[in-house]
Amino acid sequence: MIRSFRRAWDRFWFPPIPLGDLACLRIVWAGAVLAYFLSSDLTHSIARLEGPHAEGFHPLPLLRLLALPLGGAESLTRGKLEIVLVATQVAGALAVLGLRTRWSLLAFAAGSLLLQSWFYSGQPLTHHVALLQWSLVLLAFSRCGEVLSLDAWLARRSKREPGRNPTDLAAEGAWPARAVHALLALAYLSAAATKVLRGPENWFTGWTLHYFVSFHALRSGSEAGLWLAERHAWITAIAWIVVAFEVGFVLSIFQRRARWIWALACAVIHAGAALFMGVVFPSFPVLCACLIPWTTVATGIARLRAPRERGRAAA
């Protein structure tokens, strides 16, 4: 029985995956976290830090752990944090480009988690990049730098290693994509459960969502929000769709062929939240990149283009 469980476990979590898919996840996820760091409030918060931390500073456990090599969370000074910020951004750029990929990705993940946990140790916590940052940790232990990277280019040039192709399979390599997929499903289940458990009749009659849509429309003057706020029946339908999506997302783990539909639905749901409620939460659609078979898509597009190019050459 243990053996059959282990076989099922391996089949589910550790199937092969094209190296190109892992490389695309590295570029998309690391690129998104890097873009976040270049545009976030973190730089300003570090610049405002003078002397010891204020009274409201309660280091998160992860910060205590990651700050150990720097002398502990309490001794993080502006100078140290600025060095970590620069080092993290450099590591992020290297991770996207794929140079010394494993180490640059690991350093990027650790640096971004340290900086973010420092920020949340003194500020109200939000969760908009949490899973994305953790996904980089998972990806750092994969073969995501073997193609579409400077490492691959350098290896090919020096003829140290045989050139690999994005369509080559990484044996047992799909676990980071699978893990992130499952973490996303748990996050969506959590969102659905709180909506349903805290006030099922309020949610399913549309009033909870109507309140938030109207509140945002009033505050921002959003025309799209004001338009939707006058249509209670539409909002009720959307409230049902949102919960159906959040609960149903777990099915996408088992529906390989329909995964792209769930990725598309994820993008639409979050685009709608941004448009009508001002909730800009791009990290989940970015994480949904793990639902897209990048190499298959690229191969399909190349196949479609090939006859056209052959025709042009013949002409």
Add this chain to the structure above:
Amino acid sequence: MTSRTAGGFLLVLSLLLQGVATSRLLCPPNSLPSLAPLRIACPPLLWPFTDYPMFSEPHREGDSLAWIEARIEMPDRAPRILGLYRVRTAESETWEAAFEREERRLVGVLDAEVSSSPRSSRLTFQRNRLVLGERGLVAP
């Protein structure tokens, strides 16, 4: 450590921590005092693993959104808005009483602002309340 071993460890760790965070197994609600010893991992202790309770605070038809706009009226100058302050009713409290309570609190909170303004400036409050209906938050 092979990539497979590291992968297996990280996979189980991630799912376990996310499962605990989303289910709040180790953070039962305060309303269940008998389970208080289990409150050992409430958010944000497990960050980056958290729950996602956004926009779940229940609302119903007829709910109100009320706020006070506090201003300083100064002679020969346009009034200066000091801020918008949300008003909520306590249990069995009327809106009138809630507005009065919040205005009394604001007089104390904004005292320094008034003192530093030119003499004969005065603090004024504008009460606002909207009610949730079929056409959104509208005047009652």
